[in-house]
Amino acid sequence: MVERIFPFGATYIAGGDFPPKEDAKKDLEKMKKLGFTVFRTWVSRSSIEQKAGVYDFSEIEEFLNVANDVGIKCVLTVDAGFPPDITREEIGEGIIGVNTKIGKPYPHFQPCFDNPHVRRGTAEYLTALSSHFKNHPALYCWISWNEPHITYSDIACYCEYSVEKFRKWLNAKYGGLEGVNTAWNERFKSFSEVYPPNRPLRSWGKYKPWLDWRAFCDDNLAEWVGFVSNALKKGDPNHPTHTNLLFHQILYNQPAVGADTWKMAKAVDSLGVSIYLWTQGGGDFPWCFSQIVDTVRSAAESEGKEAWVTELQGGPTIWAHSKSVTPSPKQIELWAWQTVARGGKGLIYWLWRPRIGNVHSGWENNEFGLVSKDGELRPRAEAAGKACRTITKNADLFLNARPNAKIAILQSQTCKNAAASEIPDETIFHPYEGQRRYYTQSQLGAYKILWEEKIPCDFINPPSIAAGMLNRYKVLIMPFTYMLDEPSANAIKNFVRKGGCVIADFGCAMKDEYGAVHITSPGFGLDEVFGAYSYDIETPDDDESLKVKIKPVIEGSIFEANLPLYAFREILKPYDKAKVIGEFINGEPAIVENHFGGGKTVLVGTLMFQSYLLKGGGWRTFVKKLLHSCGVKSPVDVENVPSTLWCNIEIGFLEHEDGKTEVVVLLNHNREDLDLNIRMQNVYSVIDLETGKELSLERKDENTYLKMMIKGKSARILKAEK
Structure with a gap:
């Protein structure tokens, strides 16, 4: 089994549009020196399978060998949604929407996994891939699908395979055609007459067929992700699988992508999310960040699993997203502690070094990097490393503590x-x-x-x-x-x-x-x-x-x-x-x-x-x-803060499974430094986890009082013993 760690790191890809392969060792060494425990990378099926059914894993194996020499683990993302060039002509069209066919140009090809030909070749490839690397010491886990979605504008795929799968879904739900006719108020004579609706509710679409179609699309995309995970598990039963959802399908309402957070949690071993709140979500709203993480964590925990922030902005945006902004070093660190405060068990920034090529994604060139384009450390990376080292030093504490919500x-x-x-x-x-x-x-x-x-x-x-x-x-x-x-x-x-x-x-x-x-x-x-x-x-x-x-x-x-x-x-x-x-x-x-x-x-x-x-x-x-x-209050009271600033003080309160230890993460989202008076109950010892020092307390009855200063856009992380 895989050793349990707190996966903290950044995405790093070498070659192609990214930094040259010969820089890999020195870049990974810099991550390791900062304290990062993992890096995330992609494996390209087109590079591995240049002839149908013939796989060349040497390139990624060489990369993982370098990682092993450095002593850093790899989170390996498979590109299941993008078949190799050699099979695209055989597959034919990809996703077929109401108004579009997502098949060409090939770099943006999205196949439909209801197509048995797509499934067969993909399953064979994924199982061969995972089987080859199952014993590699640098491998930490598999990401089955990056940001799973079908399309943004159309609702889902209307190809013959998806339509037939929908009919079988209806048959199972309603117990036959008669049940479908009753539910939909129709008179179908056979299932061959049943088609998914293509008119939304505001276009005089029928309510029950439309909601059935939407529920099927949610089920179906989760099944696709589960199919990829199972194919990986067939070759490698020991390493866990993971997927990261788009934040706006969680925080806002974009059901066209077809991703139900709770259903996705069933399809993988841990669940994550990509968060670009500043650049795509409207701006700096810290409570929105927390809501995203709490939602993903809740869905994951309902299945006994853990939640990560799998992609988080690490550097500047210029034009790739709707807003151009560079997070400060303080913000980079604050986001890390916000993830921990909401019970997150992993964090990976996007990305270490920015893209520099122009083959596939030139429009993201020189963006998102924690470090400069030549690999030199920037204060953002140092700030991420600072948080990482405290988390890693106390990994057992953070991994085994969770919010105890009432x-x-x-x-x-x-x-x-x-x-x-x-x-x-x-x-x-x-x-x-x-x-x-x-x-x-x-x-x-x-x-x-x-x-x-x-x-x-x-x-x-x-x-x-x-x-x-x-x-x-x-x-x-x-x-x-x-x-x-x-x-x-x-x-x-x-x-x-x-x-x-x-x-x-x-x-x-x-x-x-x-x-x-x-x-x-x-x-x-x-x-x-x-x-x-x-x-x-x-x-x-x-x-x-x-x-x-x-x-x-x-x-x-x-x-x-x-x-x-x-x-x-x-x-x-x-x-x-x-x-x-x-x-x-x-x-x-x-x-x-x-x-x-x-x-x-x-x-x-x-x-x-x-x-x-x-x-x-x-x-x-x-x-x-x-x-x-109803007997529900905040477990920690914060006093002596002006009301205009009080609302932007966030408290993460985690209870350790031992029942005696609590983690209190205080986050100041204001720019101003603040002096806080803090009251907790039944606590006899408080340690600042960043300094390791025990703090002075005042006790009165069952209450414990603590005074401390917290700088603007900063966090204080406390370990409290009952």
Whole structure:
């Protein structure tokens, strides 16, 4: 088995468009000297298989031998999605979309893995590759697929093989043609008449066929990645497999790429993500970075696996992305600690030395490098090495500690797929732009509240809820969960009955998972759980607010506020035992609190989380009060910070599996240096992991107080013993 390490490094490719091969040893030695434990590289099938079925592994073997001599491990990326030139004519067309055929020019060829010819040749190659290198001492793991997606503009492949596979998928789901006819309201006489839809919902496409097609595309791409992983495992059962998703399909809503984060987690041994938030995601939004990592980590951990940041901007962009920016050395280091703070178990920067050639990717030339184009160290690389050395020195601590969240945010791929088709603004790559991004911005707003309150959280999807995984949490948050299936609804009902708390806003369970509207919503009996039902929907004035008055159990003080509405005024009709704790300006119920079994619920009749993201106001305090009443607080309190700066202090809180040790990562995303007063509970010793020094503490009852200074755009990493 592979020795467990914290994989920290950068992508390094030699030859072709990249630095010359003869520089490999000295470049890898520089990485090793900085403390890097791995480097990532690509293996080119076109270079290896220049004659069908005949493989020449000498080039990559020579590279790995150099790595072994240096003493650094290799994360090897296979290019399964790009067959060699010699087979492209045999394969014919690649992905066939609604409006395009992605087959030529050949450098951008994307084959369809539903084509049996593609599968056969690819499987043979991958198994031969992994079998050849399975015992190489420099190999750390395989990346089965880099940034898996089908297309950006079209939905998926409509070739004959994909269509036939879709028919078999429908047959398995509905138990035959009669079931498909009933579900789709059709009269097909045979499966040969069944075709995937090519008209999105806003183009008068049919709801159920469209969502079935989208679900199939998610399943299918995950199956493709699993196929590649299995082919590698056949030749090398010992080294793990990995894939890295695109960040914008996680943070924003781009379902056309066909990647469901949770389904991808099933296809590989560890799950990663490529993050270019500054250059492609709108700008410097540190909470967005954390949300991406927490989402990937949650999906991976649901399968008992680990999460990495597999690609992270290491240097300047000029024109390759939508924004030109060079991260500072402080930012390079801060991102590393942010990854650790959210429970990430690996980090690889893109890339070590920039491209210099012009054959395939000249448009990325001289970009992204941690070092200069001639290989000389830059302060960015030194900063990455500084973080790496502390992480490596304490690898056992970081690898065996994770966030112990008491809150889960519900994230639904069904809602994402439907919302992207129903709501025009959903696919914008920016947290604040767009007016009708109800699903995406509700997710962003819910996470932002918890991030600013320093409260750790996980994400959870409906299948995990239906499987009983809610039992590990105290609170479930449902941001604009307007579509929900019955098994998940029943699991939520049982969660509340057993003492859980659920907070939901506008549109909760308005539709089932196929878009049918419930006459009484929240549907599937959740109206009884929330103690109210949706009576009507109205449009508020832009500056309209609602009045709320609550008295949480724990704090005892009454909270009164006027909270801004967004987009909708959903009139709620409470049942007899429910309590109205918020009213619209006309006196109609706006927020209903209900006790159901041993737990409680709060239903809000507007887009609360989107309102907070776009308007701010008192929603964060409102949610905090609700969470406190459910027994959920931040495990670490930070005091003595001006309110304008407090929100940009991030705290990562990880609990070690020994039950006695905690890791506290304090991150200052402000430019200003700050003096912090920190309060923790039941802690007797705190060590600064960068200096190794024990810090002075003041104890009072069960509280431990600590004073420290943290520089702007910097982190402090603490080990606390209970």
